[in-house]
Amino acid sequence: MGAQQVGTRDVDWEALRSAARDIMARAYAPYSRYPVGAAALTDDGRTVVGCNVENASYGVTLCAECGLVSALHASGGGRLVAFTCCDGKGELLMPCGRCRQLLWEHGGADLLVDTARGVLPMSEVLPDAFGPDHLTTGGPDRG
Ligand SMILES: O=c1ccn([C@H]2C[C@H](O)[C@@H](CO)O2)c(=O)[nH]1
Helix, strand or coil: CCCCCCCCCCHHHHHHHHHHHHHCCEEEEECCCCCCCCEEEEEECCCCEEEEECCCCCHHHHHHHHHHHHHHCCCCCCCCCEEEEEEECCCCCCCCCCHHHHHHHHHHHCCCECCCCEEEHHHHHCCCCCCHHHHHHHCCCCC
């Protein structure tokens, strides 16, 4: 992917929250009746979004973050710079544990996350994270 063009100072958090609320209205959540919307800014300035898509086999449910990560790659890839998520009332929602791992993969420690405690780096939202680096350094045959 191209060089990083978007810095963390360029984040329009209100626009990002608004994009999350808009996509939340497209959620498919007939089982939980708990729609979720997520929006993120990429390092080349795109906004990518996702909503949760449930399934009659509940465990197959796709969280909003899954759709967002899929949209990231489908629209050209790159890295996530800033992320926000909202519930059905449009209020801030913290990503679930699995989705923190998903976000770590695509934004890393410096990804800015909109949280109840303010904007925090992913390193504070998922401390001591397992990530791609472990696969190149931690295996028994990898030194
Ligand atoms: O970070 C989260 C947490 C929950 N959900 C969805 C999954 C399910 O459809 C509904 C209730 O858990 O909310 C998300 O999309 N993202």
